[in-house]
Amino acid sequence: MSEDVQDQPANGQDAHPDDKGSVLDQQKRKPMLIKVAIGVAVVAGLYFAYNVFIGSRSVSTDNAYVAGEMAEVTPLTSGRVVEVRVTDTQPVRRGQVLFRIDDADQRIALAEAKAALEYAKRRYGQSRANETALGAAADASATQIGAAQARVTSAGAALAKAQTDYDRRAALTGSGAVSGEELTAAREALASAKAAAREAQAGLASARSNATSARRQEEAARALTRGTDVDTAPEVLLARARFATAELDLERTVVRAPVDGIVARRTIQVGQKVENGKVAMAIVPVSQLYVDANFKEDQLGKVRSGQAAELTSDFYGDDVVYHGKVVGFAGGTGAAFSLIPAQNATGNWIKVVQRLPVRIELDPKELKAHPLRIGLSMDAKIDLTSKD
Incomplete structure (x- = not known):
């Protein structure tokens, strides 16, 4: 009995005071957990609402830089x-x-080209004069044919007379009416007449050949200038082109x-x-700059050419907002065009989200009011709901 009495609390208090505290803590913890759950639900709802109604309407990046065609x-x-x-x-x-x-040096070359042009014009004039001279020579050669024909006719008549004289004297040789000397003289005269006839025939052939040659030379000379004048002749055009080249080199x-x-x-x-x-x-044409914005590949599903964009520059801060539009996409990611492209076929491959440059054209008036420089950092946001 004494032990049981000793085991009882002397002041009649509860033997386990922590049990009451733990009950109270549990009663306080429940509302707290409910509040935390509500807060998490609110945050999740806000994020969902932002993603659906705001986030899905635009994409943005701070990996953007001013560029231009220098x-x-x-x-x-x-x-x-x-x-x-x-x-x-x-x-x-x-x-x-x-x-x-x-x-x-260019002035000297220009002077030489000018002299060559004048020389080409004079050469053309000389060709024209030579053409005229060759035509006159061909006409003169043609007239020589008539003279040669007249000589052939004369030589033929002389030959006929010599032949008649020789035949007459040869027929009288037996009668003693003609001496041997006369017969010999007649024979020599006939031979001379025959030679003269042959010479006349050769002269006629030569005259005809000379006339043909002269006419061919005239035709060759006319071929160089046919259908042209001093301004359209090939050698003059060539000289004029060289003169223009020399003028251009000087300029x-x-x-x-x-x-x-x-x-x-x-x-x-x-x-x-x-x-x-x-x-x-x-x-650097600062009035024609543009922005290359490097968006992640999972941001570009709804980005199209012509969509509106808003940009801010670290140079001016958020007070200056530039307006532009998407004009194109790069042909590959930055990694694809790097000096040492990634070797994704190796066994050590780790997936990395790639970025694709998107070109954004800026408003020229805004660029004029707030000039930019190549290489400056930009923040870009594309409105996915806008249309071209």
Whole structure:
């Protein structure tokens, strides 16, 4: 009994006071869990609502940069630089003189080309005159044929007379009426007449041959100038083309800006010899810049050309908002065009979400009001609900 009495609490309190505290904690914990569950449900609902009603209406990225088509300035003729009028960061207008090349050689070449053109024109005039002279010679050769025919006729008559004289004297030889000397003289006269006839025939053939040759020469001369004049003759056109080339080379010694923009990467100095086609500087057309926004591949399912975009630049902050539109997609991801492409066929392959550059055209008026530079960071957001 005494042990049982000793086991009872002396002050009549509960033998397990922690049981009451744990009951109270459980009663407080339940509402707390309910509140947490409600909070989680609210957050999930808000996220779902944002994703459905807001997030699905646009895609955005901060992996975007200003880009542009830089115009490279390359001299199209060689020579020594005698003047440079611009420097890096300087704004220039299209047609403004950038630098000049010593034009002494080009001026000499132009003078030679001009002289060659004048010489070609005179050669054409000479060809025309030669053509006329050959025509006159051909006509003269044609008249020689008539003279040669007359000589043939005369020689034939002389031959006939000589033959008659010889025959008459030869017939009288037996009667003693004709001496031997007369017969010999008649025979010689006949031989001479025959030779003269043959010579006349050869002269006629030669006259005809000369006339044909002269006519062919005239035709060859006319073939060089037929259907042309001094302005359309081939040799004159060739000389004029070389003269135009020399003029162009002289004009190219003054190098001008091809576009409006900012000078960048100037590499030439006064006194330096530049070669044809070597880049001397670049001009950035700041009024024609665009943005390459690198979106993740899982963001591009609904992106289309022509959709509107809003962009902000770290250069100006959120106070300046640029408006543009999607104009195209790159032909491949950045990894595909990298210097060392990823070898996904290896056994160590790890999937990495790829990014595809999307080109966004900017509003020229906004660019003029707030100029940008190539390489600046941008934040881009594309409105998926907009249409082209």
